[in-house]
Amino acid sequence: xxxxxxxxxxxxxxxxxxxxxxxxxxxxxxxxxxxxxxxxxxxxxxxxxxxxxxxxxxxxxxxxxxxxxxxxxxxxxxxxxxxxxxxxxxxxxxxxxxxxxxxxxxxxxxxxxxxxxxxxxxxxxxxxxxxxxxxxxxxxxxxxxxxxxxxxxxxxxxxxxxxxxxxxxxxxxxxxxxxxxxxxxxxxxxxxxxxxxxxxxxxxxxxxxxxxxxxxxxxxxxxxxxxxxxxxxxxxxxxxxxxxxxxxxxxxxxxxxxxxxxxxxxxxxxxxxxxxxxxxxxxxxxxxxxxxxxxxxxxxxxxxxxxxxxxxxxxxxxxxxxxxxxxxxxxxxxxxxxxxx
Amino acid sequence: xxxxxxxxxxxxxxxxxxxxxxxxxxxxxxxxxxxxxxxxxxxxxxxxxxxxxxxxxxxxxxxxxxxxxxxxxxxxxxxxxxxxxxxxxxxxxxxxxxxxxxxxxxxxxxxxxxxxxxxxxxxxxxxxxxxxxxxxxxxxxxxxxxxxxxxxxxxxxxxxxxxxxxxxxxxxxxxxxxxxxxxxxxxxxxxxxxxxxxxxxxxxxxxxxxxxxxxxxxxxxxxxxxxxxxxxxxxxxxxxxxxxxxxxxxxxxxxxxxxxxxxxxxxxxxxxxxxxxxxxxxxxxxxxxxxxxxxxxxxxxxxxxxxxxxxxxxxxxxxxxxxxxxxxxxxxxxxxxxxxx
Numbered sequence: 001x002x003x004x005x006x007x008x009x010x011x012x013x014x015x016x017x018x019x020x021x022x023x024x025x026x027x028x029x030x031x032x033x034x035x036x037x038x039x040x041x042x043x044x045x046x047x048x049x050x051x052x053x054x055x056x057x058x059x060x061x062x063x064x065x066x067x068x069x070x071x072x073x074x075x076x077x078x079x080x081x082x083x084x085x086x087x088x089x090x091x092x093x094x095x096x097x098x099x100x101x102x103x104x105x106x107x108x109x110x111x112x113x114x115x116x117x118x119x120x121x122x123x124x125x126x127x128x129x130x131x132x133x134x135x136x137x138x139x140x141x142x143x144x145x146x147x148x149x150x151x152x153x154x155x156x157x158x159x160x161x162x163x164x165x166x167x168x169x170x171x172x173x174x175x176x177x178x179x180x181x182x183x184x185x186x187x188x189x190x191x192x193x194x195x196x197x198x199x200x201x202x203x204x205x206x207x208x209x210x211x212x213x214x215x216x217x218x219x220x221x222x223x224x225x226x227x228x229x230x231x232x233x234x235x236x237x238x239x240x241x242x243x244x245x246x247x248x249x250x251x252x253x254x255x256x257x258x259x260x261x262x263x264x265x266x267x268x269x270x271x272x273x274x275x276x277x278x279x280x281x282x283x284x285x286x287x288x289x290x291x292x293x294x295x296x297x298x299x300x301x302x303x304x305x306x307x308x309x310x311x312x313x314x315x316x317x318x319x320x321x322x323x324x325x326x327x328x329x330x331x332x333x334x335x336x337x338x339x340x341x
Numbered sequence: 342x343x344x345x346x347x348x349x350x351x352x353x354x355x356x357x358x359x360x361x362x363x364x365x366x367x368x369x370x371x372x373x374x375x376x377x378x379x380x381x382x383x384x385x386x387x388x389x390x391x392x393x394x395x396x397x398x399x400x401x402x403x404x405x406x407x408x409x410x411x412x413x414x415x416x417x418x419x420x421x422x423x424x425x426x427x428x429x430x431x432x433x434x435x436x437x438x439x440x441x442x443x444x445x446x447x448x449x450x451x452x453x454x455x456x457x458x459x460x461x462x463x464x465x466x467x468x469x470x471x472x473x474x475x476x477x478x479x480x481x482x483x484x485x486x487x488x489x490x491x492x493x494x495x496x497x498x499x500x501x502x503x504x505x506x507x508x509x510x511x512x513x514x515x516x517x518x519x520x521x522x523x524x525x526x527x528x529x530x531x532x533x534x535x536x537x538x539x540x541x542x543x544x545x546x547x548x549x550x551x552x553x554x555x556x557x558x559x560x561x562x563x564x565x566x567x568x569x570x571x572x573x574x575x576x577x578x579x580x581x582x583x584x585x586x587x588x589x590x591x592x593x594x595x596x597x598x599x600x601x602x603x604x605x606x607x608x609x610x611x612x613x614x615x616x617x618x619x620x621x622x623x624x625x626x627x628x629x630x631x632x633x634x635x636x637x638x639x640x641x642x643x644x645x646x647x648x649x650x651x652x653x654x655x656x657x658x659x660x661x662x663x664x665x666x667x668x669x670x671x672x673x674x675x676x677x678x679x680x681x682x
Binding site for chain 1 (some may be wrong): 591592593602605606608609613614619621
């Protein structure tokens with residue numbers, strides 16, 4: 001048996017602003033075999049997420065930063081190629097925190113923390129398991145249901161509407177009986193969420209005035225705002241919220257690459273005037289309830305009430321460039337890096 | 342019977358930044374008699390509140406702005422001097438939205454909206470009815486209990502600690518078993534809230550580093566922040582909050598006289614990292630429950646578990662200057678304008 005080679009992308013230094021090539025180090029090493037209880041997974045596809053930018057920064061957050069010299073953290077789907085763990089057999093399709101590498105050796109001690117779990121490819125495709133049935137889907141599901149607390153007839157606005165979280169949130173809110181207005185960059189994305197996903201309207205923030213769009217498309221105000229972007233768009237929505245509105249703080253992609261101070265929401269006193277709340281969420285808190293959410297979302301995929309779109313970039317070595325697509329908004333749908341067939 | 346003269350202070354123009362003398366108009370007119378169902382109240386003392394600054398601005402808020410030429414809105418306590426309403430007798434001590442004037446004629450149609458209610462001077466003094474037993478007390482009570490949701494053993498930080506709302510919040514939180522850290526301007530206020538009111542500590546924001554103070558006095562982080570000030574202090578606290586922390590947005594006095602944009606909380610993404618929420622409140626929403634809160638707070642005053650301090654300025658004509666004391670932080674305790682004996 002020839003020893004397999006594992007190509008990897010490691011964090012070489014912490015970026016100032018947008019990540020550049022010098023922040024990455026490309027490495028390779030022989031693939032090792034699992035310990036008792038461990039599993040070796042071949043990476044098939046990796047999830048590229050805005051949150052990755054935060055993991056590259058030093059300092060306390062909801063999970064520790066990626067260390068300098070470490071393989072970059074990434075969730076992904078793959079195939080078990082060696083196993084000394086009775087719960088996983090060679091050939092199983094799995095999700096785990098695999099890292100930006102071709103093979104992830106998950107030692108026994110890390111199985112639980114890696115989130116290693118079998119996935120059922122009858123419920124969704126590999127890439128859907130990184131999208132609606134994966135972390136973005138779970139984020140959208142619990143952010144909407146538990147923090148947003150939607151009621152039929154209310155109006156929801158979601159930014160990053162064509163992105164991985166946004167598409168789940170908007171479609172789920174439609175299913176729950178809400179009026180749904182997306183905010184996305186470009187006419188193509190806006191057309192897609194309205195015509196394909198069934199949103200009631202979508203505001204192209206690159207083309208026009210978000211405030212005017214909100215006024216036009218949210219005639220009864222905004223009851224839930226699911227925020228993936230922060231910045232000026234958050235302020236524009238704050239100016240239109242209703243009494244007892246809920247603002248779900250899921251992300252702030254407009255601010256992640258700032259080299260100056262974050263722009264705080266200048267209209268936050270609208271929370272007082274409207275007795276509204278702004279609340280943050282981290283998907284990992286809901287891990288115990290993923291199976292129930294996956295079952296519900298898989299049902300919607302199966303009966304066609306929910307669609308998904310992935311934007312697939314090929315090849316492990318494309319990772320640094322592909323990641324930048326998130327911050328320019330160039331991706332259209334959930335951004336996935338295909339590593340192997 | 343000679344006709345009484347009613348001296349009044351009206352809003353002449355909307356201020357840019359701090360209110361100046363030219364924004365006010367001093368007027369006088371004969372006192373009229375009540376209609377059927379109406380009441381005439383002689384003003385004894387008026388409540389001077391940070392919220393007044395907001396009422397002077399144009400535009401939508403939780404209540405309409407004071408109109409140009411109208412008597413400035415103010416809550417106050419007084420004595421009924423004429424009544425054609427069976428619920429109120431001459432001589433009754435009452436609270437109502439009286440306005441900055443010596444006599445308030447409350448027509449039948451306005452009785453309810455004015456909040457006219459008898460007050461029991463055995464439960465608290467006239468000025469306490471503008472403080473712990475009045476709107477500031479109700480604001481502190483419901484903001485803490487309903488929005489803050491305190492649990493014994495948690496740590497609460499309150500800004501404007503020596504002010505009307507702050508003193509209620511801090512003392513009530515101590516009674517409920519929390520660790521309480523105040524933020525106030527000046528050593529005298531800090532000494533008072535610690536030595537007289539029993540707060541665990543107080544940070545003098547004029548003297549030193551609020552961040553360092555929070556680190557020292559909140560060794561277990563911050564579970565509830567009751568914010569009366571906004572600005573840099575809100576950011577400093579956001580950097581120290583615990584998981585599932587609650588930030589009660591009651592006011593933002595540091596921002597009310599801005600002539601430039603409001604400074605939004607730059608550290609708001611701490612809400613995400615900590616799964617925390619920031620929520621606004623308006624005291625009027627809790628009007629149905631004032632009697633129950635007043636009964637509880639009056640009990641604490643009676644048994645000495647709660648104290649109050651008022652800063653009394655004399656004379657209706659002092660109103661414009663007295664109001665400015667709030668924004669410089671010159672007042673020490675609840676600011677009250679005494680209008681008559």
